[in-house]
Amino acid sequence: MASNRQPQPWNDASVHEFGRDFLAFSVQHGIYCVPIDDEELNRQADFYDIVSRLFERRLFLPADLAPEFILDCGSGSGVEWAEEVMEKSELGSRSSSSGDDDFACQASLLLAVYDTCPSADPDWSVFKVVAVDIFHTEGSSPGVVKKRWNLNEAFRYDQTELARDRYDLVNSCFLADGINKDRWSSYIQDLHDRVRRGGWLQMVEAQLNIQSDSGRPLEHLSRWWSIYSDALEEQNKDARAMVHLRRHMTNAGFVNIVGEPKRLPVGEWHNDPHLREIGRDMKTIALQTLRSLGVWHCRKNGMEEREFEELLVGCEREISDTSLRLYIQLYAVWGQRAETEQKRVDRGATYIPDPSRPPLPPVNWA
Template identity: 25%
Template structure:
């Protein structure tokens, strides 16, 4: 029997429960951290302008071949940056990573960075103020944040755990300069061979669609964890889901979510992998594998106050990131031109904000532990 699966869709005061795969028993879920935290107020953040202004559609109307390079050596990162990591290519009005070009589908410009930081607050609201659920996080001495992005998770973890050494790695050196003393960032391609010292805890968030082979990454993580070390994934599942008939399969939003899958597969980095993590971790040799599912409504259609607030935030998150999530995938993976993309997104945006559409995203959190005894990953 694999590890238990948790379903958590209730409000903030509900007790999380773990149910084993055969439904044989229910136990109270342990909390991941001991400090007291407060979940963010998404409504207040939006009212105070916490999210960036919507990107003008006209900025992306250049042809697919109209691209350039932008040199960004303005001290975004704590590392000395070379031209190979900072000569960012421009495409359709958006800026992308330079290191290992084409591996990551989303831009790294200011608008996308603001969206990612806002999305971090959605995760915190989901977890009642926490940023991770792994039971080994609180005592980890060496921590790796894979695909750290803006570095917001790593910064918060380092602040909360001052005795831990935290490393954030990403293709883009876009992280801030002012950092906790126990944190450093590295511009690196984590799909290459790892040369790190071993870690107690390796963290992945929103990395579906970024990995060519999850099993290969798990092999690297397994062999770079100390015995008893933990791995944690947090990811959104594709396609979008609905439990009634308010979003038929021919609706623009549903088709958009399936086109995202189709394009990611065509580019060799499938985005519909979150539901496979539990089995993949087990097959890779990890023990105590636990899967937890949460719900992000697409807008504020639910009656439950917490889900309504999450829906409000998710509506802004997807709406403001719609171009970022579509431009590269649809142009490179589906062969669409820019005019076709923007025309299609008009109807997608309508569905996103329609409270009569009862759609939602499933958020998977999966963590597992390397066995205490020394052994090589079974897929070496």
């Protein structure tokens, strides 16, 4: 069954609106309408650090995993996860006693580059991570191959670099405001078919509805969430996508599925010292997140700058009130592709050759 072709970003052209820089492709097509300026890059890096601390710095969520070939989907403009994988890979390659047991195997990570010459043979001997998103920062990231791709488009089966059964691990994070709601099932099926038998998919998503553990109502934070989630709905996105991840993975054929819900505290209210410290650091990041993710949707919704700033001031007051016991719900889920699979006829994401159809033109990754 042919999929609907989706537009693809070929450059990082930007537009300046509401005092911020946005990826022109994003705002034109309603895919992740978040700034791409330095302020946002710093926020992403800080948020990644917070989430990493929440998950005890575990790069690989499945236990005892030493992957050889890795694909990172939704890597973010700063590709923090991919770069940390590379950094620890280099440590592991120098010394197996470095403490990074995941990398004691000195794995070489996949260089998968779509090329106009599909027969091109990538260099398998060097450490590489493929980081895929609609935007990446300029400049070098040693060992990380950055590629632009709109993940709403089904993966291409006529390209050897994204052939079936390729990866030991696929990482997919924070795509709720980028993936179309009717794409999630086939997207996860696509990821399943990229994973080798016995390999793993790990996913992390957040529901950016800051909630209160106190049971008290939240005026300003609730208003922000209402505007944001309604805007995503209009763009055919699902702000609550994380609650369906496990079902999609089951339907795709994954086994040994494990879900790990996490409450990310916002503010210094938690009794656990580690989570209390995370909550303290999350206060500023939470407000930055509300500003970055909300500015396009709120202003495009007709909100004047003064009204938007007043909304954020109200949100800041609520974030600063530790008696509200605020948190953001995160959900991590990982599953394994079965070693043996029952033969079936796949639909949607799976490529079924049709000799009557002309071949698709080769992909030219930007």
